[in-house]
Amino acid sequence: MTAQAQRTVLTYGTFDLFHPGHVQLLKRARALGTRLVVGLSTDEFNALKGKKSVMCYEDRKAVLEACRYVDEVFAEDDWDQKVADAIRTGADVFVMGDDWLGKFDFMGEHCQVVYLARTPEVSSTEIKQRMRDERTALTLV
Ligand code: CTP
Numbered sequence: 001m002t003a004q005a006q007r008t009v010l011t012y013g014t015f016d017l018f019h020p021g022h023v024q025l026l027k028r029a030r031a032l033g034t035r036l037v038v039g040l041s042t043d044e045f046n047a048l049k050g051k052k053s054v055m056c057y058e059d060r061k062a063v064l065e066a067c068r069y070v071d072e073v074f075a076e077d078d079w080d081q082k083v084a085d086a087i088r089t090g091a092d093v094f095v096m097g098d099d100w101l102g103k104f105d106f107m108g109e110h111c112q113v114v115y116l117a118r119t120p121e122v123s124s125t126e127i128k129q130r131m132r133d134e135r136t137a138l139t140l141v
Helices: 020-030 043-048 057-065 079-089 105-109 124-140
Strands: 008-013 035-041 072-076 093-097 112-116
Touching (some): 008 020, 008 079, 020 035, 020 093, 020 112, 035 057, 035 079, 057 072, 072 079, 079 105, 105 112
Parallel strands (some): 008 035, 008 093, 035 072, 093 112
C-alpha cells in the first residue's frame, strides 16, 4: 500500500469488560480508514473522571490489542492530549460514539470528526449492574 493510501483513524475510550458495543464501534471506526489507533484511558485518568474499571489498564490494553480491528493502543492520561495525539499519529479521522456528540468538534481543525451511533442496550455500566443483580438473585435462592 502506498503512503498516500494510508488513512489513520483515532478513537478513545475505557473499553472495560470488552463487549459487543465496543466491537461494533471499533469495526465501524476501522472501516473509515486503513489503520485504527486507540487512546485507552489509564486507571489514573479514569479515577480523575470519577470512573473505576473492573479490568486494569494492562488487561484492557491486552484485550484491545487482540481485537482484529485495532492496530495500535496508547495511553490516554489527560483530557487535553487529543490534538497532540492527532498530529503525532497523523490522524485523518477522529471517531467517537454519539454519546459524545459535539464534544470534540474542535478536532475538526486537524482531521475529519465522525460520531457513530452507539449500539443500544449494552455498556460496561450495564454489565456491571447485571452482575450485581445476578449476585443478589443467587444470594436470595
Ligand atoms: N460505545 C458504543 N456503543 C456502546 C457502548 C460504547 O458505541 N453500547 C462506544 C462509546 O461511544 C465510545 C467507545 O465505545 O466511543 C468506548 O466507550 P466506553 O466508555 O469504554 O464504553 P461504555 O460501555 O459506554 O462504558 P461505561 O458504561 O463505563 O460508560
